[in-house]
Amino acid sequence: MPRRPRLRTALVVVASLVLLALVAVTLLGAFVLRRPLPQVSGEIAVEGLSAPVEVTRDAQGVPTVAAATAEDLFMAQGYVAAQDRFFEMDYRRHVTSGRLAELVGDEPDAIAADKVVRTLGWRRVAEQEWDLVGEDTRRYLQAYADGVNAYLAGRDPGEIAVEYTVLGLQVPLESPEPWDPVDSLAWLKAMAWDLRSNYDAELDRALTYPVVEDVGRVEELFPAYPQDRHATILDAADLTPATVAPAADVALDIDDADLQDALASADRALAAVPELLGEGEGTGSNSWVVAGEHTASGSPLLANDPHLGISAPGIWSQVGLRCTEVTDACPFDVSGFSMAGLPGVVIGHNAELAWGLTNMGADVTDFFLERVEGDQVRVDGVTEPLTVRTETIEVAGGDPVELTVRSTRHGPIVSEVLTDVADAGQAPVPDGAPGNRFEVALSWTALEPGSTGDAIFAMMTAGDATEIAAAAALFDVPAQNIVFATVDGHIGYQAPGRVPVRADVPGSPVPSDGTWPRPGWDSRYDWQGYVEDAAMPRALDPAEGFVVAANQQVTPGGTGPRLGDGTDYGYRSQRIRDLLTEQIAAGEPVDVATTQALQVDQQDPYARVLAPVLLEVELDDAFDAGGQELLRDWDQVASADSPAAAYLAAVWAELLEQTFADDLPDGHEPTGGSRWLEVVTRLLDQPTSPWWDDRSTPGVVEGRDEILSRAMAEARLELTAQIGSRPADWRWGLLHQAAPAHPVLGGEQVPAAVRWFTNPRPQQVGGGSSIVDATAWDASSGSYTVTAAPSMRMVVDLGDLDASTWVALTGTSGHPGSQHYDDQLPRWARGEQLAWPFTAAAVDAAAEHRLTLTP
Structure with a gap:
């Protein structure tokens, strides 16, 4: 008996010790998280400034910097960017210079990403651009770097970002090196890489051919833009005559798998690069402008929401x-959206003009099949030397990795970037070609030094169409509307x-328009220059x-210069045009509120195409028909609470797998974006097309209705397993969630506690691929999770700039311990926007914190 009190006492002591330990861990965690948070009020002496600079922050932590000189302005921007997001900047520069293993270890x-980036030479090109950009641009970039370095001076890594504390437990880390202005220019290469077009389609064509063995069938998977149903951006009446003729219609003959191995190797290598902005069919944007004659204010309205990969922190810095x-x-x-590590504003407005950007879909990459002989490459019957260099990849806590990079006149050879890449490929070549084994080189416009750095500052000061055109002439890559x-x-x-301008090559064994890999040994296939700015x-x-x-x-096809076939198929753009046209025809003025509502329109084009056909399919099983019934009275709006939207998404994923896998x-495999919607739209009118037949069932030939029945039955089973047996209980948002993840500390390989504080809470959202509210998902992944989404939304009222609105995906801060790390995410998910003060009086009225940077 007397032992029971002592046991109770011991348990109380143990419990107390555990509680104290938990409190200590909690307090330590809070200290570690909050230690990097910046000072946002008072005064800070910053060496290098010529005069005091005022930095105000509003309720969302958005900074406005006011300075007497341009150098002080960008130096202060660099200082504030480092305060808020230096780890993001440091991560980006490690990726863009091929030094990611230096940061995260073995x-x-x-290491695979570093090999690809070193092979492409992003940093080398950026160093060349430093000498190419104008003197003012160099001054601004240097001032920004000076501001970043002023913030870093005297701070240990744990004071700069919690990520360094966590990484320091896993790999040896030194203090971050000073920021270099070329680090900012190198970021432009990452932008260009993620927003390149046609690269995936070019590989897909070549790799699909040996399976279907029919060029015509391959091209059915890459249909022409449906301009009979979806308008182009500009009408032919607005254009000068075409300066480049369409490509010749030629046949292709590929009969050896070695080529496919080489192209597949190139694909694996290039896919290793982290998608800093996102890549794929879900990566795009919406933008539109409406003239004052149709608006409530009598002045123009501009809207923009770039669709990029989602991450924490988000891509943009307001x-x-x-x-x-x-x-x-x-x-x-100027006010708008910047990117951490890059001075200035990329999208936004000044006191005279607002601008928005969307990806143009221009074809700026080509794969060239190269006949390599030792250290030489064959061109026009003779050989010329390869360019060869050696790169050393440093690895934190590991041994360095040596990499030999070889390049031809067309660009770096990418088919040997990874250790498992095949040496060469078998090319589709004409008679008399030099051999039959080839390697794969990549031509890409961003591998030539350009002046995009100048364009950013020119855009910020543009006041009319002439100045926009002048800025556009400097905007080399990425190609943007x-x-x-x-x-x-x-x-x-x-x-x-x-x-690029590509010549039509008579008698070519492959199309010479850039849609298929090109013979590198024949200079007739070389790029013939670039489309003139005036064209x-x-x-x-x-x-x-x-x-x-x-x-x-x-x-429209056949007019204007040949830009390429990497565009979206127009389901989003046509919906926007239709709604604007209806509103204007009804005499309803366009205003900020209606524009915001249009940005989050969730009308589903998949429903418009598929639902009528699915409702005609006879399902004998009452259980299977339970999902089908959801479509009957559906308004075809893919809202987060829609059962029918969940069902249709599941049917769509199953249909693509049953038809094309x-x-x-x-x-x-089909990702399910606008190209696949266009493919299926056309196939639905061909119920006996060979695409419907499942080749894995020999002796049986399936047709359209059988595949649709299978897809509906499988979708019913899947949603029953995932959500429940009652279709009325299904919700699209239960499956379709936006879950921004930290690029280094957000994955499954890190402890759950770390993921908890670095990854914001997932948000249930509506919308989907090819919907105006473009929360894209990958139908080939087995998941409905959002892969790309509006990375920000903005509406600019040119009649009252202070009446404009904006919202970012996550928040202003890159510190997980900050209240502004993800405070905009719930508003973003609900389709709401925030006030966007611009004038000095409005910014002053909205200021909640004031910081003075003094010399």
């Missing part, structure tokens, strides 16, 4: 940059970008009173 994926007196020497008065509107009432469109499509104040640029084809190479 991780196979990191910021205002203001010269206290706008002069030729200090011409900046620019929509713009001015305070004095103009709206317009401008296509920038460096777009790039543009428009000012079009007659219909608005411009919609949502990744659709820029001009047996015909496509591994790793190239």
